[in-house]
Amino acid sequence: MRALGELLKAVDGEYAIKTAQELVRIPSENPPGREKDVTEYILRELKRLKFDDIKISEAEPDRPNIIAKLHGRLGTRTLLLNGHMDVVPAGSGWTVPPYGGVIRDGRLWGRGACDMKGGLAAILAVAKAYRDAALQPEGNILFTFVVDEEMGGKKGTGFLADRGLLKADMAIVAEPSNFRLSVSEGGVVWIKLIIHGKQAHTINAKAAINPIEKASKVIQELQRLNEKLQKLRHPKFGSPVLSVNVIRGGDKINIVPAQCVLQADLRLPPGIGISVKEAQAYIEQSLKELTIQDSLLRVEMEFSVVAYPFEQPEDTQIVELLKSATKAVLGHEAEWWHRDTGAILPKEDSDVFHLWTKCRIPSVYFGPGEVELAHAVDESIRIEEIVQAAKIFTLTAFMAVGG
Ligand SMILES: [Zn+2]
Numbered sequence: 001m002r003a004l005g006e007l008l009k010a011v012d013g014e015y016a017i018k019t020a021q022e023l024v025r026i027p028s029e030n031p032p033g034r035e036k037d038v039t040e041y042i043l044r045e046l047k048r049l050k051f052d053d054i055k056i057s058e059a060e061p062d063r064p065n066i067i068a069k070l071h072g073r074l075g076t077r078t079l080l081l082n083g084h085m086d087v088v089p090a091g092s093g094w095t096v097p098p099y100g101g102v103i104r105d106g107r108l109w110g111r112g113a114c115d116m117k118g119g120l121a122a123i124l125a126v127a128k129a130y131r132d133a134a135l136q137p138e139g140n141i142l143f144t145f146v147v148d149e150e151m152g153g154k155k156g157t158g159f160l161a162d163r164g165l166l167k168a169d170m171a172i173v174a175e176p177s178n179f180r181l182s183v184s185e186g187g188v189v190w191i192k193l194i195i196h197g198k199q200a201h202t203i204n205a206k207a208a209i210n211p212i213e214k215a216s217k218v219i220q221e222l223q224r225l226n227e228k229l230q231k232l233r234h235p236k237f238g239s240p241v242l243s244v245n246v247i248r249g250g251d252k253i254n255i256v257p258a259q260c261v262l263q264a265d266l267r268l269p270p271g272i273g274i275s276v277k278e279a280q281a282y283i284e285q286s287l288k289e290l291t292i293q294d295s296l297l298r299v300e301m302e303f304s305v306v307a308y309p310f311e312q313p314e315d316t317q318i319v320e321l322l323k324s325a326t327k328a329v330l331g332h333e334a335e336w337w338h339r340d341t342g343a344i345l346p347k348e349d350s351d352v353f354h355l356w357t358k359c360r361i362p363s364v365y366f367g368p369g370e371v372e373l374a375h376a377v378d379e380s381i382r383i384e385e386i387v388q389a390a391k392i393f394t395l396t397a398f399m400a401v402g403g
Pocket residue numbers: 084115116149175176
């Protein structure tokens with residue numbers, strides 16, 4: 001246990017905070033996808049920490065992903081620590097400079113402070129702790145610093161996963177989660193229905209086909225489907241929801257319009273026995289039957305999957321390790337967080353999705369920062385949480401791959 005004591009002593013809180021601050025000062029907005037300056041900063045840092053196994057892999061020029069490996073003595077097991085380098089655009093309305101990295105009232109302020117430069121800094125602090133304590137773990141620690149998470153990760157973690165570059169026994173994706181554990185996610189699907197009518201003046205309404213009246217039938221059908229879907233239920237995620245949230249049609253009071261557009265949001269929990277594909281087929285079939293009943297109804301459907309639902313077991317080793325490390329550092333157990341990726345942040349698949357569905361690496365979405373502040377104006381993170389995360393990750397690493 002002396003090794004653990006040495007390692008925990010070597011967790012450098014000031015380093016973690018300073019690194020987070022410096023990272024916030026380097027804009028890496030996505031879109032358009034300008035992570036390169038952050039990549040260079042992290043590469044410099046890894047070289048300073050004497051990493052000799054660093055790979056760069058990019059799906060498109062100037063958007064490099066970093067894979068750095070801390071080789072273990074035996075290399076029997078591998079823990080993966082993942083963080084994304086991109087941030088969403090700052091936008092306007094800030095009362096602090098979004099890339100100033102101001103520390104005030106115990107918080108670091110700026111775009112990305114919470115999502116997730118605080119988490120990135122905490123990961124780097126793990127590497128530094130091992131170096132400063134001059135410990136070589138028994139197993140390996142793989143560090144991945146990726147691009148593109150904010151746009152679905154296809155050029156980041158998804159790309160590395162597709163190329164078979166990620167091999168590990170367990171992973172932590174250090175996203176802001178208020179130190180809650182999330183391993184499974186609900187799906188988000190956006191449905192656009194274009195209902196075509198036939199335009200005419202009201203006085204010729206008999207010759208027209210009114211798409212708004214037709215839309216009312218479609219809405220009723222979707223409501224009926226929603227009621228059916230509500231009968232399915234995940235014990236933790238609850239039931240699916242299909243909600244028509246946008247209706248657009250008509251320009252003038254005296255003209256029957258040519259078109260009416262509906263938009264519906266479908267939230268699909270994992271593990272309820274209906275996949276995104278089946279949900280799509282189900283909706284298509286219902287609309288088809290509707291058009292058989294009403295030959296004047298013409299409806300086109302655009303179905304876009306924002307995020308796929310997926311479910312991992314909750315009793316994995318990485319979950320247990322994170323739970324006990326959190327208890328040791330924070331004094332209380334980490335809670336569960338059952339969410340769909342679009343619950344708070346309207347986004348695409350998370351990096352946990354890529355790690356689990358493509359590589360079958362048990363992965364936990366867990367890290368410092370209040371997720372409500374991610375993507376917000378005046379984003380910030382409590383600096384104490386960055387230090388706590390560094391300690392939790394280091395302790396977890398020690399328990400996972402030894403020291
Ligand atoms: Zn994030």
